[in-house]
Amino acid sequence: xxxxxxxxxxxxxxxxxxxxxxxxxxxxxxxxxxxxxxxxxxxxxxxxxxxxxxxxxxxxxxxxxxxxxxxxxxxxxxxxxxxxxxxxxxxxxxxxxxxxxxxxxxxxxxxxxxxxxxxxxxxxxxxxxxxxxxxxxxxxxxxxxxxxxxxxxxxxxxxxxxxxxxxxxxxxxxxxxxxxxxxxxxxxxxxxxxxxxxxxxxxxxxxxxxxxxxxxxxxxxxxxxxxxxxxxxxxxxxxxxxxxxxxxxxxxxxx
Ligand code: FE
Numbered sequence: 001x002x003x004x005x006x007x008x009x010x011x012x013x014x015x016x017x018x019x020x021x022x023x024x025x026x027x028x029x030x031x032x033x034x035x036x037x038x039x040x041x042x043x044x045x046x047x048x049x050x051x052x053x054x055x056x057x058x059x060x061x062x063x064x065x066x067x068x069x070x071x072x073x074x075x076x077x078x079x080x081x082x083x084x085x086x087x088x089x090x091x092x093x094x095x096x097x098x099x100x101x102x103x104x105x106x107x108x109x110x111x112x113x114x115x116x117x118x119x120x121x122x123x124x125x126x127x128x129x130x131x132x133x134x135x136x137x138x139x140x141x142x143x144x145x146x147x148x149x150x151x152x153x154x155x156x157x158x159x160x161x162x163x164x165x166x167x168x169x170x171x172x173x174x175x176x177x178x179x180x181x182x183x184x185x186x187x188x189x190x191x192x193x194x195x196x197x198x199x200x201x202x203x204x205x206x207x208x209x210x211x212x213x214x215x216x217x218x219x220x221x222x223x224x225x226x227x228x229x230x231x232x233x234x235x236x237x238x239x240x241x242x243x244x245x246x247x248x249x250x251x252x253x254x255x
Pocket of ligand 1: 005006007080195
C-alpha cells in the first residue's frame, strides 16, 4: 500500500519530533501494510519552510536508518506546499518537489478557513505547465464545506483532491466525516492518504479508512483509490470520473 502524504521526517515540521518518534511511525506504517510512504513536510504554511534539496537529504538519511533497523518501508520525497503567490516562481527556482518528476503531481494545501481569491488562476497556471495540483484535505476547509462548488470548479479545471483517512472514519468530527463521504460519492476524492503526524493523535488509519470505503461503496472504489496512489508513484495519469455537484446540507438535523 502506498501513502502519499505524511509528516514522518524528524525535527523539520509538526510531525515526528525526533528520530525515535519517526521510527515508531515507520513501524506503525508497516503494520498497516504500507510499503511506500511519501514524506511531505510542510512548506510555506506560516510556520515551516522545507525546500527540495533539504527534504531529499533528510529522506536519504532516514531511509538509511530504516535499513539499519530492518524496517521494510521505503520513504519517497514529497512536500505539502501551502498555496502562496510565488509558487510558480519557486517551481522554476527548483525548490519545490512534485511527487513524480515526470508527471508532476504537487500536493497543495489551502489555508484551513478560506480559499484565496487567486487559487483558481494559480491552479490553471499550474496545469498549463503540466503540473497536476492535488488539493490536500479539502474536507477540512471551512469555505469548501460551505461551498463545495469551489472544489468542483477546481476539479473541472484539472486539479485533484486527496481526502484524509482520519476524516473518513470520523476522527475530525461528524461534519468533516459527512463531507468526506459527500466527496467520495460525488467523485471528488481521488486519493485517500494518512497525513500522519505521529502515532497517537494523528496516526495513519489508512487501512481502517479503506475498509470503511470498501464496506460503504464496494471493493472497486477501494481499488480505484489505492491504484491512484500507485499511479502517482509510477508517474502515470489517473482515471478521472466526472465529478457530481454536492447538495449543501444543513448540519443540525434538518436536511
Ligand atoms: Fe499534511
